[in-house]
Amino acid sequence: RPHSRPRHPGARTMLPLLLLLLPTAHAIVELTYTPVLTQTPPLEGLTTTSTFVLDQPRCVFGGYDNADIWLVVALDKAASTFNNTAEPGTLETSFQGFPDPVSAYMTLNATLANYPCPKPAGDITVLRVGSETSCAKDETRPTCNGPLPGPGPYRVKFLALQGSEPVAETKWSDPIMLRTAKSPNSISTTDSGHSAGMIAITTILSILFAILLAGLVAMLVFWGSESCGGSSTFSKPESVTVRRYNTHHVYDQPAARL
Amino acid sequence: MAKSDDCVHILQGLLVFGNVVIGMCGIALTAECIYFVSNPHGLYPLLKATENNDIYAAAWIGIFVGLALFALSILGIIGVIKASRTLLLVYIILMLITFAFEMASCITAATHRDSLTPSFFLKQMLERYQKSETANNSDNEVTKTWDELMLQNHCCGVQGPSDWQEYTSAFRLTHSDADYPWPRKCCVLDAQGLPVNLDGCKLGVPGYYNSNGCYDAISGPVNTHAWGVAWFGFAILCWTFCVLLGTMFYWSRIEY
Numbered sequence: 001r002p003h004s005r006p007r008h009p010g011a012r013t014m015l016p017l018l019l020l021l022l023p024t025a026h027a028i029v030e031l032t033y034t035p036v037l038t039q040t041p042p043l044e045g046l047t048t049t050s051t052f053v054l055d056q057p058r059c060v061f062g063g064y065d066n067a068d069i070w071l072v073v074a075l076d077k078a079a080s081t082f083n084n085t086a087e088p089g090t091l092e093t094s095f096q097g098f099p100d101p102v103s104a105y106m107t108l109n110a111t112l113a114n115y116p117c118p119k120p121a122g123d124i125t126v127l128r129v130g131s132e133t134s135c136a137k138d139e140t141r142p143t144c145n146g147p148l149p150g151p152g153p154y155r156v157k158f159l160a161l162q163g164s165e166p167v168a169e170t171k172w173s174d175p176i177m178l179r180t181a182k183s184p185n186s187i188s189t190t191d192s193g194h195s196a197g198m199i200a201i202t203t204i205l206s207i208l209f210a211i212l213l214a215g216l217v218a219m220l221v222f223w224g225s226e227s228c229g230g231s232s233t234f235s236k237p238e239s240v241t242v243r244r245y246n247t248h249h250v251y252d253q254p255a256a257r258l
Numbered sequence: 259m260a261k262s263d264d265c266v267h268i269l270q271g272l273l274v275f276g277n278v279v280i281g282m283c284g285i286a287l288t289a290e291c292i293y294f295v296s297n298p299h300g301l302y303p304l305l306k307a308t309e310n311n312d313i314y315a316a317a318w319i320g321i322f323v324g325l326a327l328f329a330l331s332i333l334g335i336i337g338v339i340k341a342s343r344t345l346l347l348v349y350i351i352l353m354l355i356t357f358a359f360e361m362a363s364c365i366t367a368a369t370h371r372d373s374l375t376p377s378f379f380l381k382q383m384l385e386r387y388q389k390s391e392t393a394n395n396s397d398n399e400v401t402k403t404w405d406e407l408m409l410q411n412h413c414c415g416v417q418g419p420s421d422w423q424e425y426t427s428a429f430r431l432t433h434s435d436a437d438y439p440w441p442r443k444c445c446v447l448d449a450q451g452l453p454v455n456l457d458g459c460k461l462g463v464p465g466y467y468n469s470n471g472c473y474d475a476i477s478g479p480v481n482t483h484a485w486g487v488a489w490f491g492f493a494i495l496c497w498t499f500c501v502l503l504g505t506m507f508y509w510s511r512i513e514y
Contacts, residue, residue: 041463041464042464043461043462043463044419044420044461044462044467044469045439045460045461045462046462048423048435048436048439049423049435050434050435050436051435051436051439053461124458124461124463126461128457128460128461130436131436131460132436133434133436133437146436147434147435147436179423179424181423181424181425181426181430182424182425182426183425183426184380184381184384184385184425184426184427186425187377187380187381187384187425188377189373189375189377189378189381193372194369194372195368195371195372197368197485197488197489198365198368198369198371198372198488201364201365201368201488201489201492202365202368204492204496205361205364205365205492205495206361208495208496208499209354209357209358209361211499211503212354212357212499212502212503213354215502215503215506216350216351216354216506218506219347219350219506219509219510222510
């Protein structure tokens with residue numbers, strides 16, 4: 001088959017021929033795997049404001065037992081211009097220089113032994129990009145997995161290096177956007193409506209109070225006036241009234257009053 | 259005469275009964291408001307921190323109104339039995355003053371309950387929880403209250419842990435996002451108070467962190483408090499209204 005790229009990574013006899021062709025052709029295998037954010041189990045912290053969580057590349061780099069598998073994190077716009085020959089641990093790919101002037105850094109060094117295949121069922125196999133805060137400012141640790149400096153978007157891919165030669169890579173992931181945090185001043189607390197209960201209480205009580213005040217006023221205005229007295233007045237049980245008087249025997253008064 | 263006497267006695271009986279009920283309800287109102295003021299759910303610091311503790315003011319008014327209702331009901335009973343115009347006039351005027359205070363208490367409790375929305379608690383939590391270099395005590399109280407709340411009710415934030423991600427906060431200023439996507443109290447803790455699985459908590463793996471918000475745990479007691487004061491007070495006032503109308507009618511019929 002007239003193809004300059006070998007289909008079988010294990011075909012080591014092809015390697016010397018490939019090395020000759022290196023200046024004119026891509027020597028590394030592009031695997032069909034695309035790095036993705038973890039879908040199962042559903043994670044609350046899948047993307048935060050400075051980290052995100054990827055699935056580990058299990059059963060992807062089969063046969064590359066001696067290779068170092070690196071994660072390349074790049075700005076979305078710089079993904080297409082990333083050079084696979086870039087070496088990890090140098091200034092050009094250091095995390096501390098990201099995003100300016102470094103536009104793609106390499107981190108999370110691992111070997112195939114870290115990603116055994118097949119994945120045991122029930123295990124959560126993830127990579128949290130951005131979890132190392134202790135080395136974020138440490139220039140002596142250029143491969144630090146430090147927290148991402150902005151919301152992105154970012155693209156990632158896995159790159160397998162043998163020695164310092166890239167031998168395999170995955171596809172670039174879809175752009176990953178991180179969360180952006182708003183200021184709490186944007187929360188509006190003044191817009192709470194009034195519930196039906198509160199309106200009912202206010203109106204009914206106001207009406208009742210108004211009626212009572214009117215009644216009190218009526219009482220005071222008609223105090224002393226007999227116009228409402230009328231037919232059904234009743235007398236107090238013990239105190240003296242001057243209503244009925246008897247010109248005759250005083251001793252009969254008590255009996256007559258009752 | 260006999261019919262008028264019967265009417266008198268019936269009216270007197272009704273008024274005495276009405277006043278007895280008012281007296282008992284006054285005692286009940288006092289007891290209920292004392293219970294609320296004693297802060298059984300520990301939420302008072304959250305309300306005090308933003309000077310929005312009018313629900314507590316309403317409960318305090320309720321205590322004194324309840325005692326006043328009890329005292330006035332006794333005065334009313336005496337006035338009705340003695341059929342004394344002055345006593346009953348004093349009773350009516352004092353009752354109207356008490357009515358006005360209780361009305362204020364009910365409306366205050368209901369209005370301020372309406373202002374205690376999730377946004378209100380969210381904003382307060384983001385601005386005050388774990389605020390460092392704080393000079394005043396109320397922020398420490400807010401932090402302690404929230405910690406207690408999240409521990410007791412196995413909840414996180416107001417609507418969920420994503421509150422800490424969606425908004426910047428005083429907490430975020432001192433705790434980096436990568437190490438503390440949300441406070442440690444949101445993690446499932448073991449007997450010593452340490453997270454069972456810190457990585458699981460930071461990732462947000464179900465089972466290692468508390469995924470539901472605390473708003474239900476807050477709004478439950480606050481609602482009970484506010485509606486307890488407001489609706490019970492409203493019921494007492496409706497009853498008092500009827501008794502007062504009857505008393506006014508009785509007063510106008512007394513000979514002097």
